Amino acid sequence: MxxxxxxxxxxxxxxxxYYFSREMSWLEFNNRVLHEAFDPRTPLLERLKFMAIYSSNLDEYFMVRVAALKEQVEAQVSKLSADGRTPQEHLDMIYQRLRPMVEKQHRHFEQALRPQLAAQGIYLLDYIDLNQEQRTYLQTYFEEQVFPVLTPLAIDPSHPFPYISSLSLNLAVVVKDGITDEELFARVKVPKVLPRFIQLPIETQDLPTSVPKSRPPVWAGVPLEQVIAHNLDPLFPGMKIQEYYPFRITRNADLDLEEDEAEDLMLAIEQELRKRRFGGSVVRIELQPSMPEGIRAMLMQEMGLTSNDVYEVEGLLCLRDLFGLIDLPVPELKDPPWSPVTPPRLKRVNEIDIEDLAESEEDFFSVIRKQDLLVHHPYYSFSRSVQRFITEAAHDPSVLAIKMTLYRTSGDSPIVSALIAAAENGKQVAALVELKARFDEENNILWARKLESAGVHVVYGLVGLKTHTKLVLVVRREEGKIRRYVHIGTGNYNPKTALLYTDLGMFSCHNDLGADLTDLFNFLTGYSRQQSYRKLVxxxxxxxxxxxxxxxxxxxxxxxxxxxxxxxxxxxxxxxxxxxxxxxxxxxxxxxxxxxxxxxxxxxxxxxxxxxxxxxxxxxxxxxxxxxxxxxxxxxxxxxxxxxxxxxxxxxxxxxxxxxxxxxxxxxxxxxxxxxxxxxxxxxxxxxxxxxxxxxxxxxxxxxxxxxxxxxxxxxxxxxx
The missing domain is CATH 3.30.870.10 (Endonuclease Chain A)
Incomplete structure (x- = not known):
């Protein structure tokens, strides 16, 4: 012994x-997400959803993690991670592991999911397979809906290489001058303001003879980039269209803030958001293997890319756009619908209109006074628990103050509306809106301004720290005394993600927790060096x-x-x-x-x-x-x-x-x-x-x-x- x-x-x-690479571990997580798109036990349209989630996750990974590693390499950072690797070694591992995963994803979509969708009457067609009636319809659609939006950008000595926005789908178009026979190159951006997949009308949905007919169409359509590619002539009059090649790029999207030097954090973040839209180095290009070496080399040179940054994709680029097909009205191809239920202890409360609570002996606060309450989302309803709690507090005459943190919330947030109503009802309302919540910065700035204009005290977080905690504090006068009610959660105050994420929340009115949240909010909104709490960690x-x-x-x-x-x-x-x-x-x-x-x-x-x-x-x-x-x-x-x-x-x-x-x-x-x-x-x-x-x-x-x-x-x- x-x-x-x-x-x-x-x-x-x-x-x-004894340590796995953080980067490899994340890739393996995303691979588990992708597996759900392969698993036959997953309903077909849900498999499309997981295919789209995998791609969306990967986009964000390149914009943040890969971009950060490339910056470290450029800065010659040699510090080893816990698993003993340098930034360059991590990048090399990512390229080696990710390529076969991406190839597997696209191969499965083209060879398995598209035929399975067709077997269920969902036909994602190729333009070249369409009959004349369908082509005529799409030509008219192009002329009326697409052509006015497009802007072809020439690339030659008199036209410098254009800025190409992150995550945009583009066509590299080769044309020949009808007079000089000179080959020219242009870029056409596929506009995001239009649907990625253009549905054919019912009367034109007779399937081409080359397409296996499993059942009558539930939906049939073609990718927008193919509609553009086969109708390029009006964009280049007097030119002969030689060929087109789709490609897509990803840029560094992490904000680079010097908070100590930013007098106005909101202004600084707005400036950085503009840089994100119009700057940021390119970290990945996706293209089809058929793209000629000359065009490929030109794109790589102009965007400062190496061969490691190039991902060849057979078939459709940007499978995150498959989200657009998930809502098709085919319930048998989806998970059974789930409607979150009302927590049993809140059933009676939710039967009472907010306006009638003053005359009721039971309200949300009386339920919490009896016993702490735990809610598990999305199994229990967010709107009938957390949202109800904040809404009641906003309209309850006995409530004096509401304080809460907002890390991410929805664009049409009823939570924000409740806080505005509370301020209009004369209550002290404080909201800590975390402006640095990645990819929600713009949305949070919008709501921060709206809250401020309604009289809510808005704080934008702390220098050097993100406020990620999920807290609500409600201060209420009861029988001449002050009682504090709290909600402490694991998830964002976002009704939309509350339907998709599993999260927990606890309601309580214990004095120690109320005092702890008071101290924590004073730390967040004022000057405090609070180093100890009664219960809260x-x-x-x-x-x-x-x-x-x-x-x-x-x-x-x-x-x-x-x-x-x-x-x-x-x-x-x-x-x-x-x-x-x-x-x-x-x-x-x-x-x-x-x-x-x-x-x-x-x-x-x-x-x-x-x-x-x-x-x-x-x-x-x-x-x-x-x-x-x-x-x-x-x-x-x-x-x-x-x-x-x-x-x-x-x-x-x-x-x-x-x-x-x-x-x-x-x-x-x-x-x-x-x-x-x-x-x-x-x-x-x-x-x-x-x-x-x-x-x-x-x-x-x-x-x-x-x-x-x-x-x-x-x-x-x-x-x-």
């Missing part, structure tokens, strides 16, 4: 061999230290003859210090289950390092977004939930809040959620010691268990009681 202890102490837990103040303390407590219990047990659910696990602590816990014999949706840099199942650690990823109909942290504590269980993943950015550079759950009923609910997810054998993937993920399958005749389906059934059963 002493010899084994010595051997374990000699293991360097910071050795790069806050980053960057004390969250990492608290998590390390809880992990080491499990180690102590295990070493002292108890039973150490940790279960943690999160979106990403990257932080090296927490990973080392988990390795130490595993070495001590603590049993650890991690439910990590996306990036996981920890290597599970490594002998004498992590053999007591298991990692599972669940990728299904809804995006797993909640964070739950369970510690057995020798039978005195402690469980927390909140907004933070275990990443350096969340622990050091973001304001996050995690709350310990103390109500026994809520503790049981969260333990049940973790248990059901760990038993999933439909959407769960087990991470192997070599970095591969293996999807679980029912064995020995056992039934298929989809955790998300089980949660839907549980919600329906609960509301039926």
């Amino acid at each position: 002493p010899r084994r202890k010595k051997a374990l102490e000699e293991i360097n837990l910071s050795d790069p061999q 806050v980053a960057p103040v004390n969250l990492r230290d608290r998590l390390l303390t809880l992990i080491h407590r499990e180690i102590d219990h295990q070493r002292n003859g108890g039973h150490g047990r940790i279960v943690a659910k999160m979106n990403a696990l990257v932080d090296p210090r927490l990973i080392v602590a988990l390795y130490e816990a595993s070495q001590a014999g603590v049993s650890i289950d991690l439910i990590v949706r996306g990036i996981c840099c920890l290597c599970p199942g490594v002998k004498e390092v992590s053999e007591n650690i298991r990692v599972v990823s669940v990728v299904g109909r809804f995006l797993e977004h909640s964070r739950i942290f369970y510690f057995h504590n020798n039978g005195q269980e402690e469980i927390l939930m909140g907004s933070a993943d275990w990443m350096p950015r969340n622990l050091d550079r973001r304001v996050e809040a995690v709350v310990p759950i103390e109500d026994p009923d809520l503790i049981k609910d969260l333990e049940e959620i973790l248990g059901i997810m760990l038993a999933d054998n439909r959407h769960a993937w087990d991470l192997q010691p070599d970095g591969r993920y293996v999807q679980r399958r029912p064995t020995n005749g056992s039934p298929e268990q989809s955790s998300q389906k089980i949660f839907m059934e549980m919600a329906q059963q609960a509301t039926a009681i």
Whole structure:
């Protein structure tokens, strides 16, 4: 025994061999998303959705992560990541791993999904296969709807290479001068203001003879770029169209803010957004293999690209546009519709109109006073829980103040409307709008201005920190005293994503939590160096230290003859210090289950390092977004939930809040959620010691268990009681 202890102490837990590459781990996560587009158990139009999500995820990955790595290489950054690689080595790995994944995606779409769609009456046709009646229709459509929007841009010594916007689909057009026979080159942008797929009218939907006819068309159409390409003559009168070649580029889209020097953060971000639209180096070009080497070389040279930045795509470019076909009225090709149910304890409250609450003995606040309330979205309705809470507060005469954080919200947000109504009703309203929420900056600026004009006190976040925490504080006068109500969540206050993401929220009126949120909002909106909280655990103040303390407590219990047990659910696990602590816990014999949706840099199942650690990823109909942290504590269980993943950015550079759950009923609910997810054998993937993920399958005749389906059934059963 002493010899084994010595051997374990000699293991360097910071050795790069015990860490997966963050970049490779993300690519493997996106590969699991793509797998849903391949899985025959997934309804056909949902497979299109996952195909589009994969492409959309990849666009953002290039705009942010690949762009950042390329900048590090250009700056000659040589610092190694935890897995022991340089930025250039990461880029090389990305290129090597990603190319076959992209090829597999497009091959599957062309060879499998398009025929399967046709078998169901959904025909995505090629222009060259159309009959004359259909071509005539599209020619008219082009002349009336498309031609006025197009702007051909010549490229020659008198016409410099044009700016090409990020994520735009383009045609590289080769024409020959009818007089001089000189070959010329031009670029035509496929306009985003028009639908990507142009539907043929019912009367012209007789299918071309070259197209297999499986059933009458439900929908038939062609890609917009093909409509443009086959009607180019009006754009180049007097020229002979030689050929056209589609291509698409991706630019660096991360904002480069010097916050310390920005007198007006909103103005600085608006300037950076303009740079994002009109600047940013090109980091990727997608094109078809048929593009001639001369045109390819010219594009690469003008945009400063190397061969590593070129991705050849057979078939359609930009499969994220498949989102446009998902809403076709073919319910049998989609998941069964899901309507979030009203939380049982809020059923009576939601039956009362806001205007009639003054005459009712029951309202949202009376429900919370009886007992803390936990809601699990999208199984329980966001609009009839979180949104109702804020709306009631806005119209309740007894409410004095509302304070909340807004990281991301929808364009037509009823939450913002409620805050405006509260201000108009004379309440003190403060909203921290995080202007630096990536890709939502413009939307957040819009709503910040609207809130300010209505009299809401708007704060734009803190210098050097993103405010990522999800909090609402409502201050209410009751019988001459002040009582504070809180909502602490894991997800954004966005009714639209609340239908797509799994998230948790807790309502409470405990004094300590109300006081903690008051202190935290004072930190966010004023001058405060608050370093301790009564219940709340806050980053960057004390969250990492608290998590390390809880992990080491499990180690102590295990070493002292108890039973150490940790279960943690999160979106990403990257932080090296927490990973080392988990390795130490595993070495001590603590049993650890991690439910990590996306990036996981920890290597599970490594002998004498992590053999007591298991990692599972669940990728299904809804995006797993909640964070739950369970510690057995020798039978005195402690469980927390909140907004933070275990990443350096969340622990050091973001304001996050995690709350310990103390109500026994809520503790049981969260333990049940973790248990059901760990038993999933439909959407769960087990991470192997070599970095591969293996999807679980029912064995020995056992039934298929989809955790998300089980949660839907549980919600329906609960509301039926």
